[in-house]
Amino acid sequence: xxxxxxxxxxxxxxxxxxxxxxxxxxxxxxxxxxxxxxxxxxxxxxxxxxxxxxxxxxxxxxxxxxxxxxxxxxxxxxxxxxxxxxxxxxxxxxxxxxxxxxxxxxxxxxxxxxxxxxxxxxxxxxxxxxxxxxxxxxxxxxxxxxxxxxxxxxxxxxxxxxxxxxxxxxxxxxxxxxxxxxxxxxxxxxxxxxxxxxxxxxxxxxxxxxxxxxxxxxxxxxxxxxxxxxxxxxxxxxxxxxxxxxxxxxxxxxxxxxxxxxxxxxxxxxxxxxxxxxxxxxxxxxxxxxxxxxxxxxxxxxxxxxxxxxxxxxxxxxxxxxxxx
Amino acid sequence: xxxxxxxxxxxxxxxxxxxxxxxxxxxxxxxxxxxxxxxxxxxxxxxxxxxxxxxxxxxxxxxxxxxxxxxxxxxxxxxxxxxxxxxxxxxxxxxxxxxxxxxxxxxxxxxxxxxxxxxxxxxxxxxxxxxxxxxxxxxxxxxxxxxxxxxxxxxxxxxxxxxxxxxxxxxxxxxxxxxxxxxxxxxxxxxxxxxxxxxxxxxxxxxxxxxxxxxxxxxxxxxxxxxxxxxxxxxxxxxxxxxxxxxxxxxxxx
Ligand SMILES: Nc1ncnc2c1ncn2[C@@H]1O[C@H](COP(=O)(O)OP(=O)(O)O)[C@@H](O)[C@H]1O
Ligand SMILES: [Mg+2]
Numbered sequence: 001x002x003x004x005x006x007x008x009x010x011x012x013x014x015x016x017x018x019x020x021x022x023x024x025x026x027x028x029x030x031x032x033x034x035x036x037x038x039x040x041x042x043x044x045x046x047x048x049x050x051x052x053x054x055x056x057x058x059x060x061x062x063x064x065x066x067x068x069x070x071x072x073x074x075x076x077x078x079x080x081x082x083x084x085x086x087x088x089x090x091x092x093x094x095x096x097x098x099x100x101x102x103x104x105x106x107x108x109x110x111x112x113x114x115x116x117x118x119x120x121x122x123x124x125x126x127x128x129x130x131x132x133x134x135x136x137x138x139x140x141x142x143x144x145x146x147x148x149x150x151x152x153x154x155x156x157x158x159x160x161x162x163x164x165x166x167x168x169x170x171x172x173x174x175x176x177x178x179x180x181x182x183x184x185x186x187x188x189x190x191x192x193x194x195x196x197x198x199x200x201x202x203x204x205x206x207x208x209x210x211x212x213x214x215x216x217x218x219x220x221x222x223x224x225x226x227x228x229x230x231x232x233x234x235x236x237x238x239x240x241x242x243x244x245x246x247x248x249x250x251x252x253x254x255x256x257x258x259x260x261x262x263x264x265x266x267x268x269x270x271x272x273x274x275x276x277x278x279x280x281x282x283x284x285x286x287x288x289x290x291x292x293x294x295x296x297x298x299x300x301x302x303x304x305x306x307x308x309x310x311x312x313x314x315x316x317x318x319x320x321x322x323x324x325x
Numbered sequence: 326x327x328x329x330x331x332x333x334x335x336x337x338x339x340x341x342x343x344x345x346x347x348x349x350x351x352x353x354x355x356x357x358x359x360x361x362x363x364x365x366x367x368x369x370x371x372x373x374x375x376x377x378x379x380x381x382x383x384x385x386x387x388x389x390x391x392x393x394x395x396x397x398x399x400x401x402x403x404x405x406x407x408x409x410x411x412x413x414x415x416x417x418x419x420x421x422x423x424x425x426x427x428x429x430x431x432x433x434x435x436x437x438x439x440x441x442x443x444x445x446x447x448x449x450x451x452x453x454x455x456x457x458x459x460x461x462x463x464x465x466x467x468x469x470x471x472x473x474x475x476x477x478x479x480x481x482x483x484x485x486x487x488x489x490x491x492x493x494x495x496x497x498x499x500x501x502x503x504x505x506x507x508x509x510x511x512x513x514x515x516x517x518x519x520x521x522x523x524x525x526x527x528x529x530x531x532x533x534x535x536x537x538x539x540x541x542x543x544x545x546x547x548x549x550x551x552x553x554x555x556x557x558x559x560x561x562x563x564x565x566x567x568x569x570x571x572x573x574x575x576x577x578x579x
Contacts, residue, residue, distance in 0.1 A: 049415075054418060075421075078421040082416065086411065088411075090339065092342060092343050092346045093339065105332055105421075105422050107421070133346075
């Protein structure tokens with residue numbers, strides 16, 4: 001349709017002997033939420049710092065709203081709102097003073113200032129707290145203030161580096177809703193995240209990044225679709241003496257079935273990764289019946305992004321964050 | 326130009342808010358020079374009156390002013406270094422501002438706060454009986470001299486804020502420079518009473534020229550040759566620091 005709003009071409013960056021980015025390329029369409037999903041140290045922050053003109057890459061190209069961030073950084077800065085991974089509020093200042101500060105740094109004309117400040121406060125739900133010193137605000141409120149500061153100049157592109165890092169579940173939801181509201185207003189959002197659920201909930205497009213390389217690109221649904229596997233979860237009858245034994249026996253038997261790729265015990269549940277659940281279900285039930293193992297329940301599900309990550313990078317998703325939501 | 330003013334003004338206002346909202350920090354930075362004036366002035370009065378001729382507090386006040394200016398200016402970059410460490414500065418740099426505005430606003434904030442402190446020190450001096458031979462014009466001249474000394478030192482501090490790794494190093498540098506540089510000048514004792522090697526160092530220490538000029542304004546009156554020498558030395562010092570500072574920071578603030 002339209003020109004991509006963010007374009008990254010073969011970007012590379014090394015810190016000494018550590019390769020942070022190993023030639024990544026991607027494009028983000030206007031008005032979408034694009035997610036860069038990967039574990040700690042994958043290269044997410046390095047990527048967005050290059051987009052925000054804060055570090056220079058060793059090689060490659062990056063464009064924001066048609067402006068090359070390397071040749072015209074000043075122009076690029078005015079088109080981007082960058083909300084870093086760390087909280088960057090000033091404990092001595094009130095939210096109102098923060099917004100006034102950033103309004104001036106982004107050269108918002110005096111005539112528009114009041115309006116923009118009010119809009120930004122309202123968008124992140126900070127109305128009523130505008131005169132309280134930031135040191136007295138909660139972590140979640142500070143994050144929302146950070147977000148508001150990045151919106152004051154109405155940039156076409158917002159970069160969010162792990163916006164829900166360290167927030168509790170309710171505040172995360174709240175922050176997600178504000179991000180979705182921004183998208184409704186037409187802003188393009190580039191989001192780094194360490195959380196599968198966040199990526200699934202928010203992102204239209206995803207890039208899975210690992211060791212400075214893009215492992216897969218596509219919408220969450222596409223990525224899951226490319227992974228043909230489905231999961232059958234079998235639970236043996238609960239609370240019986242032989243429950244554990246049954247589970248182990250069933251695991252061995254199921255693993256021998258041709259359509260079962262992998263069998264994994266997850267507590268009292270046996271997770272079977274199959275190619276086609278419609279064909280697999282009867283076979284699994286048959287196996288259980290012939291072994292005289294009573295079942296409590298059986299269910300099947302499509303793979304989540306956890307499985308997608310495992311599939312495309314060949315390793316389990318190692319999470320570094322503090323909470324899982 | 327209008328944009329540069331808008332950015333610089335916003336940052337300057339933020340530093341002023343810090344000053345206003347950190348009253349204890351402000352009080353503590355003033356405490357040191359006040360203690361020096363009261364106790365050192367009192368303790369050495371008897372010992373010193375022969376060698377300096379007259380009231381030791383009047384003699385000491387310029388030294389304390391210079392120490393205040395130096396201490397305040399050399400510490401001026403610390404908030405920037407903290408904000409480099411906690412990410413605030415990086416966030417700031419993602420805004421479309423001239424990198425110079427970061428330095429200019431901090432520079433102004435440091436020197437405004439130094440001027441306020443110097444003014445307070447002078448008022449306090451007056452309360453303790455110090456009389457300024459050159460009157461109100463002299464007070465103004467004293468502040469100008471403080472500013473000339475503070476300029477170059479603040480530039481050094483801003484360079485350190487961007488070139489040092491962490492604030493621990495910064496405090497170390499401050500610790501090993503402030504007092505020795507003050508004692509290796511005419512701040513507390515007449516140059517003639519120093520050993521030869523200390524006199525040699527003092528002769529190339531800009532602080533000496535600032536203190537000597539201030540002292541003449543307080544104790545004796547307008548001394549044109551001395552003031553001219555001070556102006557030449559301090560302006561040369563400021564120009565040199567400004568030039569070096571630009572070079573040292575051009576790469577760090579691209
Ligand atoms: N300033 C730096 N100096 C040295 N290594 C760094 C620096 N910043 C990041 N790295 C390294 O680069 C890699 C990518 O880091 P980063 O982009 O921060 O990853 P992410 O944001 O995905 O956690 C990591 O191995 C990290 O240790
Ligand atoms: Mg990161």
